[in-house]
Amino acid sequence: DQQVKQNSPSLSVQEGRISILNCDYTNSMFDYFLWYKKYPAEGPTFLISISSIKDKNEDGRFTVFLNKSAKHLSLHIVPSQPGDSAVYFCAAGGDYNTDKLIFGTGTRLQVFP
Amino acid sequence: DTGVSQNPRHKITKRGQNVTFRCDPISEHNRLYWYRQTLGQGPEFLTYFQNEAQLEKSRLLSDRFSAERPKGSFSTLEIQRTEQGDSAMYLCASSLGNSHYEQYFGPGTRLTVT
Numbered sequence: 675d676q677q678v679k680q681n682s683p684s685l686s687v688q689e690g691r692i693s694i695l696n697c698d699y700t701n702s703m704f705d706y707f708l709w710y711k712k713y714p715a716e717g718p719t720f721l722i723s724i725s726s727i728k729d730k731n732e733d734g735r736f737t738v739f740l741n742k743s744a745k746h747l748s749l750h751i752v753p754s755q756p757g758d759s760a761v762y763f764c765a766a767g768g769d770y771n772t773d774k775l776i777f778g779t780g781t782r783l784q785v786f787p
Numbered sequence: 788d789t790g791v792s793q794n795p796r797h798k799i800t801k802r803g804q805n806v807t808f809r810c811d812p813i814s815e816h817n818r819l820y821w822y823r824q825t826l827g828q829g830p831e832f833l834t835y836f837q838n839e840a841q842l843e844k845s846r847l848l849s850d851r852f853s854a855e856r857p858k859g860s861f862s863t864l865e866i867q868r869t870e871q872g873d874s875a876m877y878l879c880a881s882s883l884g885n886s887h888y889e890q891y892f893g894p895g896t897r898l899t900v901t
Contacts, residue, residue, distance in 0.1 A: 678829075708889060708890075710892075715894075715897075716894055716895070717791070717793075717878055717880075717892035717893050717894045717895045718830065718878070718892045719892070720889045720890070720891060720892075723889060763829050763830070765829075772843055773818065773820075773835060773842070773843070774820065774832035774835060774843065774845075775820075775830075775832065775890060776832070777822075777829030777830045777831070778829050779827065779828055779829050780827075780828075780829055
């Protein structure tokens with residue numbers, strides 16, 4: 675039962691262009707969403723989050739959009755840089771029954787020159 | 788602020804041996820989480836603590852697994868009678884509060900059971 679899904683295992687984008695990473699969820703109790711970036715042999719690094727009371731949150735080059743009716747969120751990176759090449763995980767939380775985060779399976783982003 | 792630290796970073800053990808991992812959270816964080824990550828998957832929740840109280844355990848956490856946070860600071864995760872299926876990256880995270888707060892992860896401990 676995959677409650678958080680990232681259907682694109684990989685994405686390749688040219689430097690300077692926009693990267694769009696997508697995430698879908700099924701549990702309507704989720705009300706807090708986060709994106710993490712992970713390099714090989716390191717733990718996930720927190721990038722940006724959004725509460726369900728918002729539909730957009732922006733931090734520098736990173737913007738997260740939330741569409742609650744579609745149970746969909748996306749991460750936009752503009753402009754993409756080679757250093758952004760990593761695996762990106764979407765995570766959801768806020769179910770009042772638990773404090774754990776539920777993660778998607780990740781999308782590997784490659785930014786090429 | 789040195790972030791979340793985990794030791795050891797790598798552990799190779801033979802099947803049937805016991806192993807113990809340590810996690811030191813960010814000092815002011817009262818919540819501490821353990822996750823496990825296998826190849827091609829996202830982190831999967833194992834258990835979490837608020838201060839020294841263990842509030843939830845996943846069904847992934849069989850009776851061979853035990854976690855403690857005796858003084859509400861560092862935590863240990865012990866796996867008894869390791870099996871090859873226990874091979875994974877074990878991640879620790881900490882946060883200031885509940886799941887509406889960001890969880891900050893350590894570098895992980897990679898366990899290989901031969």
